[in-house]
Amino acid sequence: MSVVLGVDVGGTKVAVGPVDASGAILAPLLQEPSVVSDTESFVDGLVETLRGAIGQFGSFEPKAIGLACAGTVDEARRLVVTSPNLPLRRVPLAESLQASLGLQIVLENDANAALLAEATVGVAAGLRDVILLTLGTGVGGGILINGRLYRGVGGGAGELGHTVVCGGGELCRCGARGCLEMYASGRALARFADERAGSEVEDPDRVLARMSERHRLDGRTVGRLATRGYPGALSAARELAIWLGRGLVSLVNAFNPEMIVIGGGVADLGEILLEPARGYVREKAMSPNKDQVQIVQASLGNSAGMVGAGLVAWEVCG
Ligand SMILES: [Zn+2]
Structure with a gap:
């Protein structure tokens, strides 16, 4: 079965789930607290959570990871320019995570992600x-x-x-x-x-x-x-x-x-x-x-x- 991992990165927790091409969630979510004390701890904590998710959802063989977070995401969605609730200022988050996890990473602003979901499988489908x-x-x-x-x-x-x-x-x-x-x-x-x-x-x-x-x-x-x-x-x-x-x-x-x-x-x-x-x-x-x-x-x-x-x-x- 072909899936990607969808990740919602918030100021208090990170939620991860396997998502198929139609937007369906295929298994109960993994949720872990987020570490927001400083940039390095945040990225380390996120890598840890995503490793756990790749293990937990390994039977689905995820082919990429999409990550939604509050703030401005730019340069073809590789860089978090600024975020109101995460310690990220011009952090090339996609490269860091990709280097650690070996899977393709795409970033998106959280409200954009929510809108895309509502317009695909939600009230605005x-x-x-x-x-x-x-x-x-x-x-x-x-x-x-x-x-x-x-x-x-x-x-x-x-x-x-x-x-x-x-x-x-x-x-x-x-x-x-x-x-x-x-x-x-x-x-x-x-x-x-x-x-x-x-x-x-x-x-x-x-x-x-x-x-x-x-x-x-x-x-x-x-x-x-x-x-x-x-x-x-x-x-x-x-x-x-x-x-x-x-x-x-x-x-x-x-x-x-x-x-x-x-x-x-x-x-x-x-x-x-x-x-x-x-x-x-x-x-x-x-x-x-x-x-x-x-x-x-x-x-x-x-x-x-x-x-x-x-x-x-x-x-x-x-
Ligand atoms: Zn204002």
């Missing part, structure tokens, strides 16, 4: 003009134009989390103010909930206030409270949805996509998030763009980056 936003700790993005990922001249395209939605707004890690990431990420959801903590109407039994005092008010917790109907969390989610809508209006007007796929942990809010965001787009975006776009939740969850990394490896070696 078969569509050709698709935008993906991942709402997690940060906000990532990917652009598919006429069936192909758009990477830009230096591999840096798709930083849709850093489109400005609020002039003079919150200071972002990129140095600009008012980026979508500061208003539509898990951190933003926690901030919006924190602003409601202790309010008599929105936090009547002081659940948010108590969590805030214990520093336990994170995006995931607020998301869970919102899906259970807790008023302060629901109202925080709706505020985020309107900011997301502002970002979506720009994307709908600029790209006229047939679908925008929303993934990442914040997207687990489902219709609590999507319904008001769609309403905002219907009200503010231009025709015919706003009438032609579907705005939907991603379907592949945590496996999207890994499957997409596999598909990118297939593009190169298949």
Whole structure:
């Protein structure tokens, strides 16, 4: 059987699985913690994990490895230029791994990989003009134009989390103010909930206030409270949805996509998030763009980056 290994390299863990040419995962994943203290330890740890994976999935005889990571990937996908959560600055990661493992390595930005997966075996399967936003700790993005990922001249395209939605707004890690990431990420959801903590109407039994005092008010917790109907969390989610809508209006007007796929942990809010965001787009975006776009939740969850990394490896070696 012919497979490649798809690898999703995150700031806390690395997930590896055998992926066939259609994008199917053929065995339960291998997951190991990632080492992010410094570049050398990170690369050594990754080599170790991948050796383990090659052993574990050896019966499939993997022919190449596709690797998805956060950040900018360039020079025909051999080099990690920069990454927000990995100790990689202009690191020729593909060469290092290839020299150690003896298998062909292809790198891809994680949101690009997730988009390719959604447009091949996920909710956007078969569509050709698709935008993906991942709402997690940060906000990532990917652009598919006429069936192909758009990477830009230096591999840096798709930083849709850093489109400005609020002039003079919150200071972002990129140095600009008012980026979508500061208003539509898990951190933003926690901030919006924190602003409601202790309010008599929105936090009547002081659940948010108590969590805030214990520093336990994170995006995931607020998301869970919102899906259970807790008023302060629901109202925080709706505020985020309107900011997301502002970002979506720009994307709908600029790209006229047939679908925008929303993934990442914040997207687990489902219709609590999507319904008001769609309403905002219907009200503010231009025709015919706003009438032609579907705005939907991603379907592949945590496996999207890994499957997409596999598909990118297939593009190169298949
Ligand atoms: Zn920014």
